[in-house]
Amino acid sequence: MPVGRLLNSGLKNVLKLVPVISMAALLSLPANNAAAQAAKELFGRTSLPSLGSAQVHGFYSKGCVAGAVAMPTDGPTWQAMRLERNRRWGHPDLIALVQKLSREAVADGWPGLLVGDISQPRGGPMLSGHASHQVGLDADIWLTKMPDRRLTQKERRDKSALSVLKKGTLNVNPRIWTNAHAKLIARAASYSQVERLFVHPGIKKAMCNAYGSNPVNASWLGKVRPYYGHHYHFHIRMKCPSGSPNCRAQAAVPSGSGCGAPLAWWFTSEPWTPKKPKPGAKPVKKKVVKLKDLPGACSRVLKAQQPANEQLVTLDGNYDQTAALASALPTTSPGVKATSRAYSWPVPANRPRH
Numbered sequence: 106m107p108v109g110r111l112l113n114s115g116l117k118n119v120l121k122l123v124p125v126i127s128m129a130a131l132l133s134l135p136a137n138n139a140a141a142q143a144a145k146e147l148f149g150r151t152s153l154p155s156l157g158s159a160q161v162h163g164f165y166s167k168g169c170v171a172g173a174v175a176m177p178t179d180g181p182t183w184q185a186m187r188l189e190r191n192r193r194w195g196h197p198d199l200i201a202l203v204q205k206l207s208r209e210a211v212a213d214g215w216p217g218l219l220v221g222d223i224s225q226p227r228g229g230p231m232l233s234g235h236a237s238h239q240v241g242l243d244a245d246i247w248l249t250k251m252p253d254r255r256l257t258q259k260e261r262r263d264k265s266a267l268s269v270l271k272k273g274t275l276n277v278n279p280r281i282w283t284n285a286h287a288k289l290i291a292r293a294a295s296y297s298q299v300e301r302l303f304v305h306p307g308i309k310k311a312m313c314n315a316y317g318s319n320p321v322n323a324s325w326l327g328k329v330r331p332y333y334g335h336h337y338h339f340h341i342r343m344k345c346p347s348g349s350p351n352c353r354a355q356a357a358v359p360s361g362s363g364c365g366a367p368l369a370w371w372f373t374s375e376p377w378t379p380k381k382p383k384p385g386a387k388p389v390k391k392k393v394v395k396l397k398d399l400p401g402a403c404s405r406v407l408k409a410q411q412p413a414n415e416q417l418v419t420l421d422g423n424y425d426q427t428a429a430l431a432s433a434l435p436t437t438s439p440g441v442k443a444t445s446r447a448y449s450w451p452v453p454a455n456r457p458r459h
Contacts, residue, residue: 140397140404147396147407148229152191154418155227155409156433159197161240161345161352162402167394168353169403170228170241174420176200176220182207183218184251186261192222192231195241198298198346199223200420203244206293206341215289217251219266220244221338227406230394240352242343246293248286248336266337270307275372277311287315293341294325300344301328301358305336306371313364323362330358331371351402411436 148169159172173194178185183204185193195203200223207218224241225231237243247266256264269286271278290312294302304312309331316322345352359367370376382388396404412418413432417425 145230149232153411161349163400164353165237168240182211195223219247244341245338303332303340306331317364326362
């Protein structure tokens with residue numbers, strides 16, 4: 106049974122024990138109309154998830170997630186990075202999948218995962234960085250091997266992931282790229298719950314060189330999609346989980362391994378040549394995504410009750426959803442900027458490599 110469905114069983118009976126905040130009281134809070142505010146401000150300054158059933162609302166780049174859980178900062182086969190961003194949250198099925206990958210990758214010979222950004226506590230647009238990662242179904246896994254010691258919080262903030270490309274080229278550096286890197290990506294792509302992986306075109310080429318000659322590999326190799334960036338980490342995207350009817354799926358990847366003409370296009374000048382603006386055209390101002398632009402359920406997700414603390418909703422051996430629900434507290438209302446220390450994570454002026 107998927108983790109999300111298991112955690113949601115019996116939920117309705119437990120919720121009857123939890124005091125419910127007056128929605129009218131929340132809506133009557135003054136001043137700034139939350140629907141007209143930048144969604145990234147509302148979601149990016151919310152420190153804890155909503156309580157209740159794990160539900161994905163919307164699309165990977167335009168949505169939110171209810172009932173998210175946290176990836177523990179440390180496990181026997183992983184360490185989470187960039188803790189100050191508070192982006193270790195995801196749908197329970199995704200967090201369980203990343204933990205499974207970490208264990209099986211170690212069995213394959215990889216020393217352990219360094220886990221990058223997943224999602225914010227309630228998903229939604231981020232204060233900086235990603236356009237996607239909004240619904241708790243995306244996770245970045247560094248291509249840097251986990252060291253044999255526990256990294257300090259400062260190291261997790263400052264350490265840069267290592268590019269696997271040869272400098273000045275679109276190809277992997279054979280002094281850095283190893284069979285172990287290829288096996289890690291192959292393992293992640295093999296899971297049926299994985300919709301696709303994003304990697305740099307040079308990594309896709311290396312994967313095709315390693316596995317493309319065997320047609321049996323096409324079913325998972327086709328899920329490894331070349332895209333800009335992604336030479337410091339690869340990006341796991343999970344399929345819409347069961348129990349989330351409002352999750353909008355992405356179009357299926359094309360059939361085949363993806364090792365032919367579509368990959369060759371990335372090694373021409375076209376993908377890397379900026380388009381020239383039309384004569385006299387005015388620069389297009391980037392649209393600020395507002396709460397009203399997201400699925401309607403996302404407003405309710407923002408207003409939903411929160412657990413008493415992060416540990417209660419961290420998916421580890423001590424996780425107890427009943428205890429988390431029983432700890433329910435009112436959440437900070439959308440549009441009211443919190444002043445507590447929990448909301449004051451530093452956002453780097455220059456985004457670190459991840």
